[in-house]
Amino acid sequence: MTIAKQVQLGKGPLADSAASALAPMFAALADPIRLRLFDLVRRAGVDGICSCDLTEPLDRSQPTISHHLKVLREAGLVESRRDGTWIWYSIAPRALDAVSQFIQR
Amino acid sequence: MTIAKQVQLGKGPLADSAASALAPMFAALADPIRLRLFDLVRRAGVDGICSCDLTEPLDRSQPTISHHLKVLREAGLVESRRDGTWIWYSIAPRALDAVSQFIQR
DNA sequence: ATGATACATCGATAGTTATCAATGTCGTGT
DNA sequence: ACACGACATTGATAACTATCGATGTATCAT
DSSP states (O other), rough: HHHHHHHHOOOOOHHHHHHHHHHHHHTTSSSHHOOOOOOHHHGGGGGOOEEEHHHHHHHHHHHHHHHHHHHHTTTTTTEEEEEHHHHHHHHOOTHHHHHHHHHOO | OOOOHHHHHSSSSOOOHHHHHHHHHHHHTSSHHHHHHHHHHHTTTTGGGGGGGHOOOOOHHHHHHOOOHHHHTTTSSSEEEEETTEEEEEEEEETTHHHEEEEEE
16 A cells, blocks of 8 residues: 555544654655755656766765665655666656645645 | 745746755654644644643653654744643644645646 | 776764653642 | 642753765776
8 A cells, every 4th residue: 555545544643654654755855955856856857867967966975965866765756767877867656645645634 | 935935936946045944844744753743733723732632642751742842833834822731732824835835846 | 808987885973863751840729 | 838730941862864085886988
């Protein structure tokens, strides 16, 4: 079952399990650099954007950007695919569904 | 200018200032206990809910709940008003506007 | 094979956070 | 004034996080 469905479920209070699944998504967005990273990836649309084009505009070192992208990826918000030496990032399908469900709960 | 407006502004990438203003809101929701706290307060509607009714269902000590409520309050997500010895919490008007703006950006 | 480029991982550090016991503060009732 | 209940604050601790330099890994071009 998707986290979004868990969050939506029932009319009772938000379950502990749903809250525990939801919190990491908010945590992934609880950093200015990651918010801007997510925004940049989202603006790139279905094509995605190369990791190499994300380091410079955010004024952080390459390992730091790599770290933040990993956090976003592990939260299920973005996806990556390799193309030669490049790695392209794009928004995961239904990435913000769970967050959106909570907001509109 | 509201944070929501900053997030909405323009068609360029999310500005550093907007991201820095938005991140603390996500951070405030990046904890299971606070997500459930916010949910409980929201379910209470305009009347609000007494702090004393928030400690028990979340299985945390009174200082811990007090700490989390402070985080939510300082993030502008909830408001509190005193009524005798009780303190009533309610959802701040337009609490999630900025977050919502970002999601639908 | 060699070198170069893109990205990830490691190790270290400084800053932040979640938690609780103890204590403080404020309002109420007696 | 005094005791009590509701909540906040303090102090301490363990866990987590953002950051970067150094290093590792994978792919491509020559």
